[in-house]
Amino acid sequence: MSPTLPIPADFTGTIQDAGHGSVVRRSVLPGGVRVLTEAMPDQRSVTIGFWIAVGSRDEAEGGFGSTHFLEHLLFKGTPTRSAMDIATAFDRVGGESNASTAKESTCYHARVLDTDLPMAIDVITDMVTSALIEPEELETERGVILEELAMDADDPIDTAHEALAAALLDGHELGRPIGGTAETINAVTRERVLEHYRQWYRPDELVVTAAGGLDHDEVCRLVVEALERSGWDLPEGAAPAPRRSHVYTGAEISEGLHRIARPVEQSSILVGGRSVHSLDPDRFALALMNSTLGGGMSSRLFQEIREKRGLAYNTYSFSAAYSDVGYFGLYAGCSPQKAGSVAELMVSELERLAEHGITDEELERARGQLSGGTVLGLEDTGSRMSRLGRAELVTGEFVDLDGALDRLRAVTAEQVQTVAQRLAASPRATIMVGPDVQADVLSGS
Known part of the structure; x- marks a missing residue:
């Protein structure tokens, strides 16, 4: 099979x-x-x-x-x-x-x-x-x-x-x-x-x-x-409802800086743009790019912003995919006075990945991280039940463990860089949640 x-x-x-x-x-x-x-x-x-x-x-x-x-x-x-x-x-x-x-x-x-x-x-x-x-x-x-x-x-x-x-x-x-x-x-x-x-x-x-x-x-x-x-009516031969369309209906991006004042000690910063939908062929390359950029303690964001500079306790990247559109984001929580520097560093890491790509060692590490997470994630009945739900409602195909690992192994460094370039070129929005002191920090964003 x-x-x-x-x-x-x-x-x-x-x-x-x-x-x-x-x-x-x-x-x-x-x-x-x-x-x-x-x-x-x-x-x-x-x-x-x-x-x-x-x-x-x-x-x-x-x-x-x-x-x-x-x-x-x-x-x-x-x-x-x-x-x-x-x-x-x-x-x-x-x-x-x-x-x-x-x-x-x-x-x-x-x-x-x-x-x-x-x-x-x-x-x-x-x-x-x-x-x-x-x-x-x-x-x-x-x-x-x-x-x-x-x-x-x-x-x-x-x-x-x-x-x-x-x-x-x-x-x-x-x-x-x-x-x-x-x-x-x-x-x-x-x-x-x-x-x-x-x-x-x-x-x-x-x-x-x-x-x-x-x-x-x-x-x-x-x-x-x-x-x-x-008491539900169950006629023989009735067809299931069709799956969602993958045709995007369109929406604007509210670009630039959006500040939300909160009386807290730390600023939460998100920088994001449009990404791939749930069936986009680039979704596997995106997963590897996301792992390299902000998927763990060895990621570029964590190493640059936390380990080398000590500017944040937590920083990561993520993506969200739906039937017709998706988006990605970069997150960090830091002192309000450092918010501007941290936001610029996050974007610069994305742009550096887009310009220079990833190394062979990073590619193998990302594959290992995602492959291991995939295997471990399917070791309980709940995750397998959810996999079946996603197969039926979202993708319209069943992919077993070997198939999922094969798709990750097939992604090349060039494909990862292409996705990074696609994301880096996307119009972006920046969200800053924190005290008013940050209001002047990104005034030029």
């Missing part, structure tokens, strides 16, 4: 049989529900995720924050289970349950013993299909979410990251914060949240992924039975 396999929308069958009992399979169930599993016979646990391809970017005006609101509300009860029933179901078996909202997807997931998988499927299906979203619970969670947003606003690093996304995707749906703002959360009504729920939580949008000690056919049977109990 090839280490890389495209996943057509109607594909049902074995994606990969790696031997030793490890098998990846996919089925399309009635209603267009998709189920992908990775059987790992040596595991006594299973991690299962129910994915909906809806994120904060999909919210309509007047409903900003609804996706994250639903993440909270689905744990608050159904016609057959109270919030306490849902929590107790997992606690009594030593399991874990949680959910996450992103800009392009939402996932409700649990990790349980293999013998408790039927319970996990039944409970999460009930939550996803039959949430009550009662008015009093919504008001309670409105307060909880406002506290969550206030907590994030108190963190200057979180504030800087949100500001960078907004600047690089000015006016674009991906530039909005996932959880909304205090203003939008206070304004959103139960009717708008319910409308969002009914629009997106339907069979053709549902993807179930699971990894661990499981049987694929049994998982499919349990999912169908649970969905039938929920």
Whole structure:
């Protein structure tokens, strides 16, 4: 079996049989529900995720924050289970349950013993299909979410990251914060949240992924039975919802310096620009470039800014990729009086990489770092469950471990330099979060 396999929308069958009992399979169930599993016979646990391809970017005006609101509300009860029933179901078996909202997807997931998988499927299906979203619970969670947003606003690093996304995707749906703002959360009504729920939580949008000690056919049977109990209409032959388009719809970049005053002792600095989307062929070269520039203690940013000059405790680079666009950034936290020097050093390291490329030793070190991280990251059922979700919703292909490592090994130093040149030439925004003393430091930026 090839280490890389495209996943057509109607594909049902074995994606990969790696031997030793490890098998990846996919089925399309009635209603267009998709189920992908990775059987790992040596595991006594299973991690299962129910994915909906809806994120904060999909919210309509007047409903900003609804996706994250639903993440909270689905744990608050159904016609057959109270919030306490849902929590107790997992606690009594030593399991874990949680959910996450992103800009392009939402996932409700649990990790349980293999013998408790039927319970996990039944409970999460009930939550996803039959949430009550009662008015009093919504008001309670409105307060909880406002506290969550206030907590994030108190963190200057979180504030800087949100500001960078907004600047690089000015006016674009991906530039909005996932959880909304205090203003939008206070304004959103139960009717708008319910409308969002009914629009997106339907069979053709549902993807179930699971990894661990499981049987694929049994998982499919349990999912169908649970969905039938929920009352969802599951017509035979219904097609899954199409994956997202990779055609970019466009957004401006708010270039230059953006200052956000905070009464803190240290300035948080982010410098960033546009990057590659989630299927761009340059994404593997970008990963190696990011590792070399700011991916660890041996990276150029860490060595130059912290080790040699002592200007910052923490500095790194990062990238974020979505279906149609991406961005990158350079971060450092430092004394406000040194903010200008640190920002210039970060940019100069990127430009030096673009002009002179990387050494053979740096390339091998980056490959080793990413290869090791990839292998170690797939040693638990949760990461493998998430890999299946990404394969189905984002890339449309399954890449096994050997395939992922092969792609990293195939990247050349010239490709890494080309990506660095692409990023260095991108219009940039600079975010400074800290005390007002920094206001004159980058006046020329």
